[in-house]
Amino acid sequence: MRILVCVKHVPDTTEIRFDPVTKELRLRQAPTKINNYDEHALEAAVRLREQLGAEVVIACIGPEEAGKTMKTAVAAGADRAVLVTGPWAGEIDPAGTAALLAGLARTQGPFDLILSGDVSEDGYHSLVPGILAAALDSPFLRGVTGLTADGASVLVDRQTDGVEETYRVRLPAVLSVSSSLNEPRTVTTLQVMKVSMSKVATLNASDVGLDDALFQPQAAATRIVGIRPAAQPRRQEVLTGEPDDVVQKLISNLENAGVLS
Amino acid sequence: MSRALVVTQPDLDASRLVGLARSIAEEVHAIVVADAAGTAIEEPNTDGTTAIGGPALETAEGVADALAAAAAEQGADIIVLPATHRFREITALLTARLDGACAPETISASRSSEGITADRLAYGGVAIVTVLLQRAHVLLTAAVDIRATASGSEVAVKPCLLPMPAGKELMSRVALDQTGDLSSAERIVSFGRGVRSREDVAMIGRLSEALGADLGCSRPIVEDLRWLELPHQVGLTGTTVKPALYFAVGISGQIQHLVGMRDSKYIVAINNNPNAPIFEASDLAVVGDLYEIVPRLVEALAARTA
Ligand SMILES: Cc1cc2nc3c(=O)[nH]c(=O)nc-3n(C[C@H](O)[C@H](O)[C@H](O)COP(=O)(O)OP(=O)(O)OC[C@H]3O[C@@H](n4cnc5c(N)ncnc54)[C@H](O)[C@@H]3O)c2cc1C
Numbered sequence: 001m002r003i004l005v006c007v008k009h010v011p012d013t014t015e016i017r018f019d020p021v022t023k024e025l026r027l028r029q030a031p032t033k034i035n036n037y038d039e040h041a042l043e044a045a046v047r048l049r050e051q052l053g054a055e056v057v058i059a060c061i062g063p064e065e066a067g068k069t070m071k072t073a074v075a076a077g078a079d080r081a082v083l084v085t086g087p088w089a090g091e092i093d094p095a096g097t098a099a100l101l102a103g104l105a106r107t108q109g110p111f112d113l114i115l116s117g118d119v120s121e122d123g124y125h126s127l128v129p130g131i132l133a134a135a136l137d138s139p140f141l142r143g144v145t146g147l148t149a150d151g152a153s154v155l156v157d158r159q160t161d162g163v164e165e166t167y168r169v170r171l172p173a174v175l176s177v178s179s180s181l182n183e184p185r186t187v188t189t190l191q192v193m194k195v196s197m198s199k200v201a202t203l204n205a206s207d208v209g210l211d212d213a214l215f216q217p218q219a220a221a222t223r224i225v226g227i228r229p230a231a232q233p234r235r236q237e238v239l240t241g242e243p244d245d246v247v248q249k250l251i252s253n254l255e256n257a258g259v260l261s
Numbered sequence: 262m263s264r265a266l267v268v269t270q271p272d273l274d275a276s277r278l279v280g281l282a283r284s285i286a287e288e289v290h291a292i293v294v295a296d297a298a299g300t301a302i303e304e305p306n307t308d309g310t311t312a313i314g315g316p317a318l319e320t321a322e323g324v325a326d327a328l329a330a331a332a333a334e335q336g337a338d339i340i341v342l343p344a345t346h347r348f349r350e351i352t353a354l355l356t357a358r359l360d361g362a363c364a365p366e367t368i369s370a371s372r373s374s375e376g377i378t379a380d381r382l383a384y385g386g387v388a389i390v391t392v393l394l395q396r397a398h399v400l401l402t403a404a405v406d407i408r409a410t411a412s413g414s415e416v417a418v419k420p421c422l423l424p425m426p427a428g429k430e431l432m433s434r435v436a437l438d439q440t441g442d443l444s445s446a447e448r449i450v451s452f453g454r455g456v457r458s459r460e461d462v463a464m465i466g467r468l469s470e471a472l473g474a475d476l477g478c479s480r481p482i483v484e485d486l487r488w489l490e491l492p493h494q495v496g497l498t499g500t501t502v503k504p505a506l507y508f509a510v511g512i513s514g515q516i517q518h519l520v521g522m523r524d525s526k527y528i529v530a531i532n533n534n535p536n537a538p539i540f541e542a543s544d545l546a547v548v549g550d551l552y553e554i555v556p557r558l559v560e561a562l563a564a565r566t567a
Binding site for chain 1: 321322325345346347349350352353354356357358360361362363364365366375378382383384385386387388389390391392393394395396426427428429430431432433434435436437448472473491498505506515516517519520523526527528529535540541542543544545546547548549550553554557558561562565
């Protein structure tokens, strides 16, 4: 079995702040890492590799700096990684990412199973795996909470709004996984350092049969044209001091707000 | 003239989707993806409702095929869908089928000289980004609520005769236990890592009982400590809640938590760090040690009702 795991290299969203003075998003300074959700897809692939002897290839569309995420993924148990980069890397939209992943899957494949996380921490679109499945004309499921290989098909449990379903899905298929699927193994800095760069291939759009011009922001399906802080602070009252006082004031505040039963 | 197709299903309240469509389209039609033959209720404030049903609509691929056909038939250039789990799958497939420009989970949309733009949350909820949608077909999704009761004139469900998509076979479907679902809770007491040990969870439990509230928590309580199950987790990867009272105890207020609760009506936070980010999202900031405040508060609440 050959498995492709699509992994995104993202800024650590817990470190992103708005500069209170300039009102600008401090994105550039934020540390970057592998998308949390994709780690679960990688773990699922590595477990299948351990059980069945599958080949696991990592795919990433992103900046050259994503090489470090590729090494992390190989250290976690993948055989090799393919990073497609280009002048558009910082701004590419989900449809563009899916098109490049489809090109990568076609030129590096064939793959029996394509896995990724349900969403990315930064964009939170949840579009790439589905668009990729449509481009490859493969069946697609998201929200995967259980996965068992079974010859030419896989048995998939998944949760959607209030229901749990089990499907038999014919291979090749595209699945995006929920973070409750498994517990990803931890990799040490030393393990990452030991990964040889020869396991990471860095390609251009033309290497996967596509043209850079398609992915420029002006040609893309969607383009970010503005960004601003999401929430205004609430007008708040502060209670501090002796616990007994605080509790009395707290209760009268709750009463005044009309939120006590 | 711009025409929007609002997609919904019988148990959803699509009014927010209709409003979003109205903000950028002259004509708005609704399409109800129904479970079976029979009738569906006409969607209010639209220029017409159609309803479709049939076995092919069991799968996302089938629904995406049917919606692509409906969009072509009605000449719709804007498709607005619910941001539910089921429709997230459908939305991605439909975006591919229409070669469309998609903005999931939009807050608002508008028209400018350049085209249609949509505002949506990104970066874990820190930022609102404005996206320009640069394709002939525009797809938007937005959060919806479950509909309490539906009334209105009925439309007949048209059987969808598309073939069953190949490749996926449904083996079983069971309803998940939804008890303890926080999304409709009136009051929530939620705690985080400020609670030092598993035994102390009982103290938080007493506070939630005294307030007639359901129990929520931050992610580390579920993922790292495993003191509570996932349905109790509030935030980006947990449940989005909007109770009348949200009471956060020993939660720092990282953005991934805030996005799940910041639409609550009245927010109280207890934290011993006066600079905790949770305070910026709170109406009432209680600076102090939760171990001193919570037991006294439980007692005072009991005394109040006694
Ligand atoms: C992709 C992604 C998704 C995530 N999704 C979620 C999510 O859905 N929900 C979620 O909650 N988090 C989520 N997180 C994690 C989030 O970033 C934070 O790490 C988490 O919310 C922190 O939990 P906490 O507030 O309990 O812990 P901490 O950040 O450790 O905060 C503990 C707080 O308790 C206070 N405290 C300590 N002792 C006391 C005391 N005696 N009295 C009063 N106060 C005290 C401290 O001052 C501190 O503010 C996500 C992160 C990522 C990267």
